[in-house]
Amino acid sequence: MTWIINLRDLLRMNKPIVIDDQLELNEASKLRQELLHADPLRVNLTASAKLGTVEVEGEGQAALDMQCSRCLGTFKFELRFPILERFRLQQDESELTEEDDIHLVDTDQVDLRPFVEESFWLALPFVYVCREDCQGLCQACGTNLNERDCGCTQDNIDPRLAALQDFFKKE
Numbered sequence: 001m002t003w004i005i006n007l008r009d010l011l012r013m014n015k016p017i018v019i020d021d022q023l024e025l026n027e028a029s030k031l032r033q034e035l036l037h038a039d040p041l042r043v044n045l046t047a048s049a050k051l052g053t054v055e056v057e058g059e060g061q062a063a064l065d066m067q068c069s070r071c072l073g074t075f076k077f078e079l080r081f082p083i084l085e086r087f088r089l090q091q092d093e094s095e096l097t098e099e100d101d102i103h104l105v106d107t108d109q110v111d112l113r114p115f116v117e118e119s120f121w122l123a124l125p126f127v128y129v130c131r132e133d134c135q136g137l138c139q140a141c142g143t144n145l146n147e148r149d150c151g152c153t154q155d156n157i158d159p160r161l162a163a164l165q166d167f168f169k170k171e
């Protein structure tokens with residue numbers, strides 16, 4: 001199994017190829033602190049030629065150990081993400097028009113791994129909570145409010161939401 005496709009072969013033979021493989025993420029936790037661990041991505045792709053363009057389409061799945069942004073507890077999260085990339089050989093100068101969603105490449109071989117990784121990072125949500133109604137930690141004493149009520153007086157406003165409300169007041 002290989003992650004490298006040959007554009008020229010695909011375009012010439014017009015026979016789709018399927019890639020069904022696992023991909024280990026590079027240094028996942030260095031990019032996103034909240035991502036504590038990622039199992040290898042499970043990826044299924046089909047590469048096919050369409051009118052001079054090679055289209056790579058499919059889906060990835062990732063089992064992740066995340067840290068909740070509110071209560072700092074860990075939880076498991078299953079992320080599914082779509083993958084769609086288009087490649088075209090940059091054969092002569094006249095074809096240099098840079099179309100937004102088509103990668104113009106000047107070599108026959110394309111390694112799909114970086115594109116799969118990028119699709120994963122783009123699909124990963126920016127805020128991770130263990131559950132939608134996670135109460136987070138008490139701002140005063142640090143108690144996990146999902147587990148018990150510490151009794152500190154506090155309004156129930158998430159500090160980030162409070163900051164947003166202030167922001168809108170200024171408008």
Ligand SMILES: [Zn+2]
Pocket residue numbers: 068069070071072073129130131134135136
């Ligand atoms: Zn939480």
Ligand SMILES: [Zn+2]
Pocket residue numbers: 138139140141142143150151152
């Ligand atoms: Zn408290």
